[in-house]
Amino acid sequence: MSGLLSYIEHSRDVGSSFLPEQHTSGLSDAVILFRYTPIYQTPFSRHELSVGFGARVPIGKDDAGGLISAAEDMQPSVGALGKILWSSYSYAFNQAATVQLGISANYTDNDEENDRHYTFGDETSFSLGMSQSIGTKFSYAAAVRYRRTQPDKRLGFDIPNTGGEWLDFVPALQYSVTDKLNVALSGRLPIARDLNGAIPFTTSYSYSVSFTYAL
Numbered sequence: 384m385s386g387l388l389s390y391i392e393h394s395r396d397v398g399s400s401f402l403p404e405q406h407t408s409g410l411s412d413a414v415i416l417f418r419y420t421p422i423y424q425t426p427f428s429r430h431e432l433s434v435g436f437g438a439r440v441p442i443g444k445d446d447a448g449g450l451i452s453a454a455e456d457m458q459p460s461v462g463a464l465g466k467i468l469w470s471s472y473s474y475a476f477n478q479a480a481t482v483q484l485g486i487s488a489n490y491t492d493n494d495e496e497n498d499r500h501y502t503f504g505d506e507t508s509f510s511l512g513m514s515q516s517i518g519t520k521f522s523y524a525a526a527v528r529y530r531r532t533q534p535d536k537r538l539g540f541d542i543p544n545t546g547g548e549w550l551d552f553v554p555a556l557q558y559s560v561t562d563k564l565n566v567a568l569s570g571r572l573p574i575a576r577d578l579n580g581a582i583p584f585t586t587s588y589s590y591s592v593s594f595t596y597a598l
Contacts, residue, residue, distance in 0.1 A: 387414040391443070391459040395584070409459035410443040416469060429475040439465035445497055455501050455535065456584060462497030481516040485526070504533030504546045510553070524555045527574070534579055544580030549573070565595045 389411035396404045416437035424431045445462030446452050468490045476482040487510050493503040512526025527550065534546035555569035570590040578585060 385414075385416045385418065385437075387416075393453075393457045393459070395457060405448075405453060405457060407447040407453050407457050407459060409447055411459045412461055412465075413440045413442050414438070414467070415440065416467065418469070424473070424475055424480055426478060429478075429480070431471075431473045431475075433471045435467075435469040437467045437469065439467060439491065441497070445499075452499075454584075455497075455499075455503070461493070461503055462499070463493065463495040463502070465495070465503075466492040468492075483514050485512050485514060485524075486510070500538050502536040502539075504535050506530065506532045512553070520559050522557045522559075524557075526553045526555075527551070528553050528571070544578075544583040547576065547578035547583065547585075549585070550575040563597045567593045567595070569593070 390409070391411040392406070392408040394404055394406045414437060416435050418433050418435035420431065420433040422428070422430055422432040439461065441460050441462050441464065443460030445455075445458045445460040447458055452458075469487070470489075471485065471487040473486075474484045476484070489506075489508045491506045493505055496502045508528060508530040510526045510528040512524055514522060514524035516522040530549045530551070532546045534541040534543075536542060550573075552572045552574055553569060554572075555567055557565055557567040559565050568590070570588065571586070572588055573586075576585060
């Protein structure tokens with residue numbers, strides 16, 4: 384079982400607009416994931432396969448922005464429950480498993496409205512990447528991630544200029560502070576995009592710092 388808590392900061396600068404840069408921040412949704420690994424890496428097997436299911440639980444703000452709430456995609460929280468299906472496969476190129484190929488696939492079902500009658504589109508994503516461990520403390524990875532989302536809805540009707548397809552490059556660096564505590568830095572840089580509509584907003588880049596503790 385895995386659990387995730389996130390703190391999110393968003394900023395948006397609309398071209399040469401006279402409007403000031405928009406900024407929101409706050410606690411995001413929690414994710415709970417139950418995983419099962421029927422095939423795992425051993426000194427005699429280089430393959431590992433895991434599957435899982437879970438939920439995205441709204442615990443953060445979805446009305447940030449002051450007197451006038453910011454747009455839904457700028458909110459720290461989705462504000463609605465989501466159901467998650469997850470799978471992962473990895474292959475170790477050597478017996479010590481210091482160099483690995485990883486493939487993952489995820490699907491999030493967003494069929495619940497938030498308090499403002501807004502429903503985010505269902506999301507499907509795939510990633511393919513390589514990782515390498517350097518000694519016992521450092522590791523790095525690089526992956527290509529494809530993501531597709533359905534159009535968002537309000538009161539059951541599709542919202543123009545929402546949804547589309549994204550292809551991103553995702554580099555990451557991880558350091559093992561102890562046997563149980565890891566810290567990682569990762570980014571997301573665009574490669575190609577095919578968005579719905581003529582004037583959709585989308586992320587120019589993102590980065591994250593994460594802390595992982597194993598009980």
